[in-house]
Amino acid sequence: MWKVMMPRKIAFGENAAREFSYPKNSLVITTTTPDIYDKWLTYMGIEDYEVYHKVTPDPSIESVEAIRKSYEGKKISTYIGLGGGSSMDVCKYLGKLTGIPKILIPTTFGTGAEMTTYAVISFEHKKKLLQDEAFLADAAVVDPYFLPGTPFNIMRNSACDAAAQASEGYDSKLSNPLTKLFCKEAFDVLEDAIINEKPQLLPYGAMLSGIGFGNSSTTLGHALSYVFSNEGVPHGYSLSSCTTVAHRFNKSIYYERFKKICKKLNFEPLTLKQGFEDAADVIMPDRGHLDNNPIPVSREDIIQCLDEIVNKNPLS
Numbered sequence: 077m078w079k080v081m082m083p084r085k086i087a088f089g090e091n092a093a094r095e096f097s098y099p100k101n102s103l104v105i106t107t108t109t110p111d112i113y114d115k116w117l118t119y120m121g122i123e124d125y126e127v128y129h130k131v132t133p134d135p136s137i138e139s140v141e142a143i144r145k146s147y148e149g150k151k152i153s154t155y156i157g158l159g160g161g162s163s164m165d166v167c168k169y170l171g172k173l174t175g176i177p178k179i180l181i182p183t184t185f186g187t188g189a190e191m192t193t194y195a196v197i198s199f200e201h202k203k204k205l206l207q208d209e210a211f212l213a214d215a216a217v218v219d220p221y222f223l224p225g226t227p228f229n230i231m232r233n234s235a236c237d238a239a240a241q242a243s244e245g246y247d248s249k250l251s252n253p254l255t256k257l258f259c260k261e262a263f264d265v266l267e268d269a270i271i272n273e274k275p276q277l278l279p280y281g282a283m284l285s286g287i288g289f290g291n292s293s294t295t296l297g298h299a300l301s302y303v304f305s306n307e308g309v310p311h312g313y314s315l316s317s318c319t320t321v322a323h324r325f326n327k328s329i330y331y332e333r334f335k336k337i338c339k340k341l342n343f344e345p346l347t348l349k350q351g352f353e354d355a356a357d358v359i360m361p362d363r364g365h366l367d368n369n370p371i372p373v374s375r376e377d378i379i380q381c382l383d384e385i386v387n388k389n390p391l392s
């Protein structure tokens with residue numbers, strides 16, 4: 077049996093957030109400041125709502141609990157997660173706790189988090205990747221309106237993440253004909269957006285990628301990337317070299333095309349402070365990614381991949 081899950085309702089494209097009808101008595105949850113979200117909410121034409129804007133990046137379980145408590149007894153009809161990953165993660169977890177429906181509206185694009193059953197919440201200062209069907213949005217609204225103003229570096233990293241997720245998800249052992257369809261289309265759209273400089277296509281591409289990889293998984297490229305992220309390299313940036321090398325190792329049909337995307341985005345080579353042996357110790361236990369890689373990966377393979385990433389500029 078194969079299974080694919082996605083939000084019950086998906087509104088996307090130009091004016092999606094403006095034309096969507098929002099339920100009354102919603103609680104908008106966001107990470108941004110009033111000068112920014114006021115503009116967004118006016119565009120959305122939303123009425124009779126409350127705003128909670130004190131969500132911090134990498135939200136903790138305590139902050140989720142605090143929001144639940146402070147709105148207890150108030151008649152909240154719907155949570156609206158408006159912003160980046162953190163706003164959506166808080167909404168996902170709150171929705172699971174209270175059973176209140178949630179609408180997710182990404183304003184930074186790349187993770188496809190609005191489509192997935194994943195949420196990242198910190199427990200005792202440690203980020204934990206959780207998966208639960210209850211995290212799935214009741215509605216996702218994907219509108220390129222929010223794109224302008226995104227700094228180039230963030231846009232570039234997000235685009236790379238989305239393309240890495242789509243292509244790794246395509247190759248994943250957990251993929252199925254329908255996830256492959258989404259991943260393939262996602263990559264085509266993202267490639268067109270990046271190579272032909274059509275940024276307005278990025279949100280749609282990231283959304284497709286979210287459905288595709290969210291129902292399969294990412295693989296070796298992501299597994300390799302976390303030792304670089306742990307040293308402060310942004311997620312999408314670390315994937316530029318890591319996923320390129322992983323695609324070569326896997327003989328992925330996306331190797332050349334992914335590399336071309338990274339070259340177009342002008343990613344510099346990566347450096348690693350820790351030794352390859354130590355890094356391999358961190359990467360090897362990541363069975364969630366490695367077990368879903370299309371071919372088996374040994375410790376020696378990991379070290380060879382790291383050597384290629386750091387010493388052989390895979391993007392040259």
Ligand SMILES: [Zn+2]
Binds near residue numbers: 237
């Ligand atoms: Zn990713």
